[in-house]
Structures are given as structure tokens and as C-alpha cells.
Amino acid sequence: MRARSLNRDAPLVLGIETSCDETGIGIVRGRKLLSNTIASSMEEHARYGGVVPEVAARAHLEELVPALTAAVAEAGITLDDLDAIAVTSGPGLSGALMVGVGAAKALAVALDKPIYAVNHLVGHVGADILDESGTPFDYPTIALLVSGGHTSLLLVRDLVGDVELLGETIDDAAGEAFDKVARLLGLPYPGGPEIDRLAALGDPTAIRFPRGLTLPKDMAKHRYDFSFSGLKTSVARWVEKQQDLGNEVPIADVAASFREAVADVLLTKAIAACADHQVPRLLLGGGVVANARVRELATERAAAAGVALRIPPLSLCTDNGAMIAELGAQLIMAGHAPSTLDFSADSTLPVTQIQVS
Ligand code: KG4
Ligand code: ZN
Numbered sequence: 001m002r003a004r005s006l007n008r009d010a011p012l013v014l015g016i017e018t019s020c021d022e023t024g025i026g027i028v029r030g031r032k033l034l035s036n037t038i039a040s041s042m043e044e045h046a047r048y049g050g051v052v053p054e055v056a057a058r059a060h061l062e063e064l065v066p067a068l069t070a071a072v073a074e075a076g077i078t079l080d081d082l083d084a085i086a087v088t089s090g091p092g093l094s095g096a097l098m099v100g101v102g103a104a105k106a107l108a109v110a111l112d113k114p115i116y117a118v119n120h121l122v123g124h125v126g127a128d129i130l131d132e133s134g135t136p137f138d139y140p141t142i143a144l145l146v147s148g149g150h151t152s153l154l155l156v157r158d159l160v161g162d163v164e165l166l167g168e169t170i171d172d173a174a175g176e177a178f179d180k181v182a183r184l185l186g187l188p189y190p191g192g193p194e195i196d197r198l199a200a201l202g203d204p205t206a207i208r209f210p211r212g213l214t215l216p217k218d219m220a221k222h223r224y225d226f227s228f229s230g231l232k233t234s235v236a237r238w239v240e241k242q243q244d245l246g247n248e249v250p251i252a253d254v255a256a257s258f259r260e261a262v263a264d265v266l267l268t269k270a271i272a273a274c275a276d277h278q279v280p281r282l283l284l285g286g287g288v289v290a291n292a293r294v295r296e297l298a299t300e301r302a303a304a305a306g307v308a309l310r311i312p313p314l315s316l317c318t319d320n321g322a323m324i325a326e327l328g329a330q331l332i333m334a335g336h337a338p339s340t341l342d343f344s345a346d347s348t349l350p351v352t353q354i355q356v357s
Pocket of ligand 2: 120124147148286287318319
């Protein structure tokens with residue numbers, strides 16, 4: 001890649017996200033969001049009850065160019081105006097990631113622009129920089145990342161330089177638990193939004209579902225780790241029992257009680273991490289942060305603990321290209337060098353690796 005001087009004050013960056021079932025193209029200028037175009041193949045997966053990797057990859061191929069065209073038009077720019085391309089190189093579904101990585105490399109070569117290969121999870125954590133005020137993060141901050149594939153507590157000293165993993169789920173991710181519980185309640189994929197909608201009609205105190213890894217002995221050994229598979233099994237048993245007794249299953253109460261248990265565990269551990277590390281800041285990111293109760297409880301608990309909370313707007317919680325563009329912009333503004341064209345998709349990229357060189 002030829003040497004060029006980058007606009008490091010407010011770089012114009014295009015971000016490409018194809019790690020799962022959303023084809024996301026985002027464009028940012030510095031900390032300002034110019035467009036956030038998302039084409040989802042969710043409906044194609046719904047009949048299988050979960051994401052089918054091959055179907056997702058094929059959909060990305062079909063959607064990428066239309067999404068790119070729409071994003072560029074919405075931002076009112078031309079591709080030539082760009083300072084750089086950013087792309088999710090992992091983690092995610094290999095075939096799906098490869099579509100975005102291939103497209104990003106092709107654009108970088110054709111336009112002769114630098115490319116930044118970035119981590120999807122760190123992208124989620126940085127999404128709130130794009131809120132309307134564009135306020136930079138204060139460091140250090142605790143970050144709670146809750147998505148379909150990951151549930152992690154992070155100590156972020158610098159979004160583009162130092163992300164430490166404090167703990168993560170030892171079995172299912174929170175989003176996965178939402179999707180599995182939705183399935184057993186007969187709700188369509190993706191289950192998170194469906195449960196959230198139904199839960200608003202139910203009683204969160206109706207059933208006391210277990211809070212995984214929160215007993216004193218667990219908090220000693222797994223203080224920042226999560227476990228949601230016991231909760232999912234407990235919901236399944238409870239529902240089966242009602243069916244065996246011939247009772248109608250109060251789906252809204254089950255949804256509300258389950259949602260409450262997840263939100264309670266997430267926030268209990270996140271606030272404990274803030275207190276233990278004497279870090280009065282908490283950052284939320286990931287698809288499950290779209291959950292109404294998670295947002296509400298986070299606000300309540302953070303206020304009670306004197307913790308400054310940042311929650312991304314709904315449109316930036318689930319997968320999108322804007323957060324990827326923004327992470328690229330943050331790397332540029334901090335003076336980081338671009339990636340070479342040698343990187344490839346890495347389905348298991350750890351959250352501590354912010355950029356792939
Ligand atoms: O971050 P994301 O868009 O994709 C991954 O990187 O995994 O997260 C998707 C997950 C899915 O499991 C979905 O059910 C969940 O986020 N989700 C929600 C809500 N909206 C999406 N979970 C609970 N409540 C919601 N409102
Ligand atoms: Zn995601």
C-alpha cells in the first residue's frame with residue numbers, strides 16, 4: 001500500500017460488517033455518523049430457528065453492493081472521498097466474514113485506500129462514541145459486552161490500545177439464552193426482541209428463576225464470569241411441569257421473569273466490577289443491550305452506585321457497519337498504522353486483539 005498522509009483529525013471511514021446475518025455498511029467522519037445501512041437475512045434463517053452460515057454468506061454476497069451504494073448515497077459522499085476502509089475480520093462465521101473481508105480488500109486496492117481490519121466485539125464496545133453528542137470515552141471504563149455469541153466483562157483502559165478480559169460466559173451467551181428460551185416458548189428467531197416484547201406484558205416476579213454464578217461461593221471463583229445454561233434449563237423444566245399439569249403456560253410471565261433474571265445477573269456483575277476496580281464508569285454494547293429491561297436496570301443500578309453509564313442508541317446495539325467504521329476512525333485518530341492486505345477472516349479472534357495487522 002502506498003504511503004499517504006491520512007486525515008487524522010476527522011477521517012472519513014467506510015465500515016463493512018458481515019460477521020453474522022446482518023450486512024452492515026456504515027460511514028463516519030471522525031465521531032460523526034453519516035450513514036448506517038443494514039440489510040438483514042434474518043427472515044431467511046427464521047424458518048431454521050437460527051442462523052445458517054451458508055445462507056448468511058450467500059445473502060452477504062447479494063446484499064453488499066446494494067448496501068454500499070445506499071450508504072454512500074445517504075452520506076452524500078463518493079468512494080473517492082474516503083480516507084480509509086474498515087472491516088470486521090472476526091470473530092464471527094467464517095464464510096460470512098470472508099465476504100466482507102474480500103469486499104473490503106477489493107475496495108482498498110481499487111481505490112488505493114488504507115484498510116483497517118478490526119475486531120467486531122471491540123466495535124460493539126465503541127458504538128456509543130457515535131451518540132448524538134459524539135463525546136469521547138473517559139478511561140478507564142468497565143465494559144459489558146452482551147451479544148448473541150459473547151457475554152464478557154472488560155476493563156478498557158483504551159479502546160484502541162488496551163482491552164482486558166475480566167470474565168466471560170462459561171457456557172451460553174446471554175443472546176443465545178434469549179434465542180433458546182424463545183424457541184422453547186414457541187417464539188420465532190431471533191428470540192431476544194420477541195421475549196422483550198412479551199415480557200412487557202408479564203410479571204417479572206412471577207417465577208424466581210436462578211441467577212447463575214451469583215452465589216457467594218461462585219462469586220469467589222467466577223466473580224466476572226457468566227453462566228446462562230442453567231437458567232435456560234430451569235425455564236424449560238418449569239414450562240414442561242406446567243404442561244404436564246395441564247396448565248396453560250403464562251408465556252408473558254415466563255418471558256418477564258426470565259428477562260429479569262438475565263438483566264439482574266448482567267448488572268450485578270458489571271457493577272461489582274466497577275466497584276472492585278474503583279472505576280466509576282460503565283459502557284454497554286452488543287445486541288442484548290437493545291433489551292428494554294437491561295437498559296432500565298442498568299440506569300437504575302448505575303445511578304445507585306454512582307457510576308456514569310453509557311448505553312448506545314438502539315440502532316447501534318445490534319450488528320452494524322457504523323461501529324466498525326468508528327473503530328477504524330478511532331484507530332486512525334490515535335495514529336495507528338493500517339493493516340496490510342495479508343490479514344484474513346478469523347472466526348475466533350479474541351476480544352483483546354483490537355486490530356489485525
Ligand atoms: O450483537 P448482535 O447483533 O450479534 C452478535 O454479535 O451476536 O446480537 C444478537 C443477539 C441475538 O441473540 C438477539 O436475540 C439479541 O442479540 N437481541 C436481544 C434484543 N435484541 C437483540 N436480546 C434481548 N432483547 C432484545 N431486545
Ligand atoms: Zn455482534
